[in-house]
Amino acid sequence: MSKNVSEQLLDILQSVGVDKIYGVTGDALNFFVKAIEGRDTVDWIGMKHEGNASFAAFGHSQTSNNLAVCAGTVGPGALHLINGLYNAKKERTPVIAITGQIDQKQQGTNFFQEVDLKKVFDDVCDYQAVIETPEQAPMVVQRAIKIAMANNAVCRIELAANVAEMKAANEEFIHPIKKYSSRLIPDENSIIEAAKLLNGATKVGILAGDGCRESRAAVLELAKKLQAPITHSLRASDIFDHDTDNVVGLTGLIGNPSGYNAVMKCDLLLMLGTDFPYIDFLPHQTKTIQVDIRQENIGNRTSVSLGVWSDISSFLELLNPRIEQKSDSDFLDKLRGNFKDWRANMKEQASPTRDHEPLHPQIFADLVNEHAANDAIFTVETGTSAIWAAHHMSFHNQRRLTGSFNHGSMAVGLPSAIGAQFANKNKEIWAFCGDGAFNMSMQDFITAVKYELPIKVLVFNNSELSFVKLEMEEAGLAASLDALHETNVNFAEYAKLCGGDGVRVEHAEDIDAAIMQAKASKKPFIIDAVVSSGALSLPPHIGLKEAIGFGTSKVKEVGQVISGDKGQWDNLKKELYSYFD
Incomplete structure (x- = not known):
């Protein structure tokens, strides 16, 4: 036929x-x-x-x-x-x-x-x-x-x-279709010049992106020779996790101070496999070497002293033997110490003893980090969900992280978790979702039930578009609370209505048990985490523009409180409670 x-x-x-x-x-x-x-x-x-x-x-x-x-x-x-x-x-x-x-x-x-x-x-x-x-x-x-x-x-x-x-x-x-592999090897002059610049520098910083995924060991070898801190992009969080030697974290709006300073205070920046887009978080007077397999990325965000068109593995294979071992580790040691202190502070912020209600969202992320499988896959929404994941999760061992890191779309968390579970039947899949993003895609939780996918969905339910609020305040605007407000259902009851399972968590003492219940569930599972909308996450560096923006925003919000705006008064109280509790 x-x-x-x-x-x-x-x-x-x-x-x-x-x-x-x-x-x-x-x-x-x-x-x-x-x-x-x-x-x-x-x-x-x-x-x-x-x-x-x-x-x-x-x-x-x-x-x-x-x-x-x-x-x-x-x-x-x-x-x-x-x-x-x-x-x-x-x-x-x-x-x-x-x-x-x-x-x-x-x-x-x-x-x-x-x-x-x-x-x-x-x-x-x-x-x-x-x-x-x-x-x-x-x-x-x-x-x-x-x-x-x-x-x-x-x-x-x-x-x-x-x-x-x-x-x-x-x-x-019709013929067999194969995915061919090849290497893009840099010219010898580029390697000689890169080695000369790196060997001559006192404080080298490495900014590493997803292009380093196949060359993690070689990047670490180079970093140790150079006594160089490694700052990574968000997408590379599952390559250079928090517990890896030389790693000092993220930079950018959701980064941390040590990651920011490693990039901004070095005397030579080595960018490996990244088109990091946030130019306010890149130095523009510092000597910079950028290595990328896509030639159009070189010099795209900041001027470079040396551009190298190569895949990262081929570049490092030729470069590393030419690098001299540095003995001065002061720059690295200071930043690693700062990173350790920052992580300890994040751990304190995520302590279940901070039981003010609505709850601190950090507690949920930290406990998922503690209990999730070592090879779990995490899909993370755009917004504050990504902040809590970046600050409180260590994507160690075989863990993977995915999201909308370059497009920045909402509603990626749940559906990409569905695809990830179909592709990885025996792995634990977690979706970190803000309530606004989950509301956009929640109809396909029914699909997860239909196909018996045991995904675990953590919904940060604060009845607000929190990252948009942060953006408004950075721009010097008083938060538009009506536009930011999210009217939510009980997501745990919704999960059960769809044929899955779920639990609503409003008390700190119940968080640990909820996470373990989600882990054990054979059905799609929602943790409806009722959290504070006042939880603040400030950038790793506040410049004059941002300071003026946040300051102007707060002055305007206080003015609205004085004029009798109860909503703004509740908003400020939540932020104060969240910060000082």
């Missing part, structure tokens, strides 16, 4: 290891979904929202290092995929989006649900395979897959409703 274009497409996807497709079906995808239905080697994962489907595909790919696939039907369904696909693009994660399209004979007539998807997806995709004929299909489909895998990119395959059911053609063009 001859196969149709949809079946041929599915054959090609399966040949590269695709066994899950996340989506919401519709008319243009019906033949594709029927093709899946007849096989036991690939599953259609029916999501409640296409936006969650694309985030789930991201989570699957990010935690498995394999190509993942999401799908949405014509116009409206396809458009919902965009946000998660942008996240995959900016995290450099290979994802294929399959989108339906209206019948070819109706295209260009402003037909019902017609959208020019090629134009819409042009920025997010490295390549778009618009299948116009069965003869063309195998060639453009394979090209999309190869580009996605080679570039760690997003590509789209468009399947018009009438094409989906056509008889497949050109089977002879």
Whole structure:
């Protein structure tokens, strides 16, 4: 029996290891979904929202290092995929989006649900395979897959409703697709110059990003030779965890003082595999060496004295033998001492003895850190959830961390946890979610129940968009409490209503037991953590601009209190209680 274009497409996807497709079906995808239905080697994962489907595909790919696939039907369904696909693009994660399209004979007539998807997806995709004929299909489909895998990119395959059911053609063009590996080796002059600069510097700081994932040991070897502190990006938290030698933490808005000072007070900065975007947290007069596999990143955020186009492993393999052992460790020792003190302070802030209610959110993160499996995977929302994770979690051993670190989207936590659990059936998956972000994606908790995924969701329930509040105050604005307010359900009861399990925690003495209950659960589980919206997390360095902003904001808020604004008075009281308790 001859196969149709949809079946041929599915054959090609399966040949590269695709066994899950996340989506919401519709008319243009019906033949594709029927093709899946007849096989036991690939599953259609029916999501409640296409936006969650694309985030789930991201989570699957990010935690498995394999190509993942999401799908949405014509116009409206396809458009919902965009946000998660942008996240995959900016995290450099290979994802294929399959989108339906209206019948070819109706295209260009402003037909019902017609959208020019090629134009819409042009920025997010490295390549778009618009299948116009069965003869063309195998060639453009394979090209999309190869580009996605080679570039760690997003590509789209468009399947018009009438094409989906056509008889497949050109089977002879189908061939095995492999993910090739190669090395980008720097020229010798770059190595000689880098060694000269590093050997001649007194205080070297290393800023390390996700590009160091395959070269952790070599980075540590270099850092020890140079007596250099390692500051890392948020995405690299699971490469250079808090307990690793030479690590002094994060810089940036959610960083810590030792991480900031290691970057800003060195006399030579070595940037390895990072396009760290926050220029206010980078030095601009310091000698800088930047090494990156993407040439366009070199000098993108700050001027560099030496740029090296190379993968980090190849660079360090050639560099490390040329580096002289430094004996002066004063710079490193001071920063490591400061980092140790900062961690001790974070531990104090997370003590369950701080039992003021609503509870301090730090306590939950710290106890999850204590109890979670050594190889657990954590998906973290954008916002204060990321702050508590970065400050109180050590992503040691085989732990992984993923989120929307470059795109900065809300609603990534729950759906990417779903994808991560499908890709890692035997691992413990935790999602750290703010209540605002969880409200955006909570419908797909039902999906987790349907597929019996034992994900553990920690919802920081403070009835507020807390990170947005921080941004408003930094800009010198009084917090707009009505706009920031979140009206929430009882998330634990919601979990049970969906068929999962959960517990609402309002007292410090109950936190530990709740975390252990979540760990042991075979069902999707929500910890509804009722926490204070007054918990403050200040940047590692307050400049004049930020000081003026925060100061102006507080003056305005006090003025509103004096004028009788009860909401602002409650807001200030929460911040004071949280800070001094």
